[in-house]
Amino acid sequence: MKEFELIKEYFSFSQSHSDTVIEGVGDDCAVLAVPDNRQLVTSVDTLVDGVHFFSDIDPADIAYKSLAVNVSDLAAMGAKPLGFTLAISLPKADTKWLEIFSRGLKQASEAFDIPLIGGDTTQGPLTITVNVLGTVKTDKALLRKAAQQDDDIWVTGYLGDAAAALKLHDKAQTQALSESEGYLWERLLRPTPPIRFAKKLAKLAHAAIDISDGLSADLGHILEQSHCSAKIKVSSLPLSEQLIDCVGLEMARDYALNGGDDYELCFTAKSSMRNKILNLAEDFKVNVHRIGTIETGDKGNLQLVLDGKPYQPKRQGWQHFSN
Numbered sequence: 001m002k003e004f005e006l007i008k009e010y011f012s013f014s015q016s017h018s019d020t021v022i023e024g025v026g027d028d029c030a031v032l033a034v035p036d037n038r039q040l041v042t043s044v045d046t047l048v049d050g051v052h053f054f055s056d057i058d059p060a061d062i063a064y065k066s067l068a069v070n071v072s073d074l075a076a077m078g079a080k081p082l083g084f085t086l087a088i089s090l091p092k093a094d095t096k097w098l099e100i101f102s103r104g105l106k107q108a109s110e111a112f113d114i115p116l117i118g119g120d121t122t123q124g125p126l127t128i129t130v131n132v133l134g135t136v137k138t139d140k141a142l143l144r145k146a147a148q149q150d151d152d153i154w155v156t157g158y159l160g161d162a163a164a165a166l167k168l169h170d171k172a173q174t175q176a177l178s179e180s181e182g183y184l185w186e187r188l189l190r191p192t193p194p195i196r197f198a199k200k201l202a203k204l205a206h207a208a209i210d211i212s213d214g215l216s217a218d219l220g221h222i223l224e225q226s227h228c229s230a231k232i233k234v235s236s237l238p239l240s241e242q243l244i245d246c247v248g249l250e251m252a253r254d255y256a257l258n259g260g261d262d263y264e265l266c267f268t269a270k271s272s273m274r275n276k277i278l279n280l281a282e283d284f285k286v287n288v289h290r291i292g293t294i295e296t297g298d299k300g301n302l303q304l305v306l307d308g309k310p311y312q313p314k315r316q317g318w319q320h321f322s323n
């Protein structure tokens with residue numbers, strides 16, 4: 001199969017014309033319209049076979065996650081998706097693989113309402129680079145440096161599920177997972193960044209970040225860049241019943257604090273915004289939980305509290321779960 005045919009067959013599924021995408025896949029560059037009162041935001045992430053995903057994962061899931069983790073960055077800015085490009089390096093033009101990959105990518109593209117507008121296709125070890133583009137109202141992006149004293153700290157969704165699922169890889173390949181394990185595994189394969197909610201959140205919140213390296217690490221970036229500290233009530237961490245079922249309450253808290261791969265949002269907002277945030281979350285069917293407060297002093301310090309006492313996670317400073 002020639003490169004041109006391959007692109008036409010597997011990577012031309014988005015409608016090439018709309019109000020914002022003037023030209024999509026097919027020309028030398030995509031042409032996009034950016035309204036006068038908006039700014040362009042962009043981010044890129046590369047996923048390498050064997051490093052960022054297991055080699056034996058279904059190509060549809062690999063494709064889905066490649067886009068989802070990038071959309072998560074747009075959500076963290078409160079952006080509206082504009083389009084994405086895909087640079088893919090493939091060992092060979094395996095049409096079966098490409099068909100399944102393309103199907104997963106299209107699913108994600110539709111789920112997050114972001115069209116594929118261009119890319120590059122080369123031969124080499126399997127590597128997937130997705131570049132997302134979005135827009136925000138001028139100067140309304142949700143920045144890491146914008147948290148303010150006495151802000152509430154919120155998170156979306158449930159934390160720790162995906163990190164706990166990493167341990168299930170071997171089991172998932174060889175035997176049936178329990179219902180709870182199946183839920184965790186799905187959370188690892190198919191992240192659900194709350195992109196539509198995030199777009200509206202830009203009006204209500206101060207700072208935001210997406211949780212990819214674990215809540216402690218990622219909230220830490222907000223604290224450093226906003227020059228403040230925070231107190232988190234460990235009992236308020238949102239934990240799925242499936243996670244607690246699989247690993248118990250204490251480990252579930254550890255996964256939520258230090259796991260990673262959640263692709264949920266952590267954001268801060270004035271306490272006067274509580275009702276508006278809860279209403280917005282209801283409108284978009286997103287779970288939100290208020291877990292703590294931004295404080296001054298001890299810059300960058302994250303204080304964990306349980307039953308009024310300092311809380312020590314079982315294991316600290318672990319970046320990624322290996323096995």
Ligand code: ADP
Nearest residue numbers: 007011025026027028086088117118119120121
């Ligand atoms: P050029 O040589 O001008 O860079 P290419 O042959 O690489 O053009 O690509 C032709 C068209 O197909 C371009 O519009 C490019 O954006 C698009 N394209 C190439 N690879 C992909 C891909 N993997 N996904 C989406 N679009 C792609």
Ligand code: MG
Nearest residue numbers: 028119120121
């Ligand atoms: Mg090219």
